[in-house]
Amino acid sequence: MGDRIRAGIVGAGFMGTVHARAVRRAGGTVSRVVGSTPESSRAGGERIGAEYPTDTVEQLLAADDVDVVHVCTPNAAHAPLVRAVIAAGKHVVCEKPLAVDAAEAAELVTLAAEAGVTATVPFVYRFYPTVREARARVADGTAGPVRLLHGSYLQDWLAEDGDDDWRVDAAAGGASRAFADIGVHWCDLVEFVAGHRITRLAARTATVVPERGGRPVATEDAALVLFETDRGAFGNLTVSQVSQGRKNRLWFSVDAAAESLCFDQEHPDSLWIGGREVNRQLLRGAGEGPAAARYSVVPSGHPQGYQDCFDAFVADTYAALAGERPDGLPTFADGLRAARLTEAVLESSRTRSWVEVG
Known part of the structure; x- marks a missing residue:
């Protein structure tokens, strides 16, 4: 991980855009964006301003220019994506709900701890x-x-x-x-x-x-x-x-x-x-x-307002990636x-x- 944290965003809709703004305001870069199809991935990457074109989640997870992945998809896709992100050894920010049932959420907590990755959920209020x-x-x-x-x-x-x-x-x-x-x-x-x-x-x-x-x-x-x-x-x-x-x-x-x-x-x-x-x-x-x-x-x-809260949340998450322990993250x-x-x-x-x- 270099001086600037490099983010990949899965989900090219409204929340993906909110996350992208916060990434940049925290001093990071948006390396890659992936949508639900290769076409939406390319369109989302252009609209959000990703540095590299990326068609699939697999490409994003394999990329060496992504330090942290922001999961901004419909709820049912959260847990499978988070498992894949952790398996790839990358830090993860997952929109809530972390999973659609508590047993699955508990599994993700354990996997993140065992992998030693920073894993946060945007309770931004x-x-x-x-x-x-x-x-x-x-x-x-x-x-x-x-x-x-x-x-x-x-x-x-x-x-x-x-x-x-x-x-x-x-x-x-x-x-x-x-x-x-x-x-x-x-x-x-x-x-x-x-x-x-x-x-x-x-x-x-x-x-x-x-x-x-x-x-x-x-x-x-x-x-x-x-x-x-x-x-x-x-x-x-x-x-x-x-x-x-x-x-x-x-x-x-x-x-x-x-x-x-x-x-x-x-x-x-x-x-x-x-x-x-x-x-x-x-x-x-x-x-x-x-x-x-x-x-x-x-x-x-x-x-x-709201975007300012999101910016602060992502900034504190990225500080945690650098070894800090922000209060209330x-x-x-x-x-x-x-x-x-x-x-x-x-x-x-x-x-x-x-x-x-x-």
């Missing part, structure tokens, strides 16, 4: 400065002991009967859609901020648009989850991909003894801090601590955690019972 500030206030005791965790992740991109996408197909996206796609982001973020882990939950899932693209829908449009944590807190979560007007409204409240901390991903440059006598709104760049300041990359008053272990939470939600909804999270 961790990289908002305001999220880091909330985490620091809990960790240093400022907020006090956490009592309640609650919130939602709401979208509207599948709200209409005619809306369709590969994620709706369980064969491509897995048995869970709404929770596995966005609910796990909320759970990862809240566990990251609060330092608690969900140990037990009761969930219900619902499919409110029963047919899309002329075929029955086997995955959920929405999920409701009640949960308990390992440190005695309680919580609830609403997840929906059919809530009109909500684009990516990931919102949480960590209610602790001394203050409550609220974050809204659609307005990410401020952290609401609630107190008995006064409520405050802490703006990014206006007095946050060092954990937040490290990720504040544009002047205060200029919006900092999401790894394959976090991908496994998400898979176990997803299976618990599906089991609870199916059995109408409380389920222990493995």
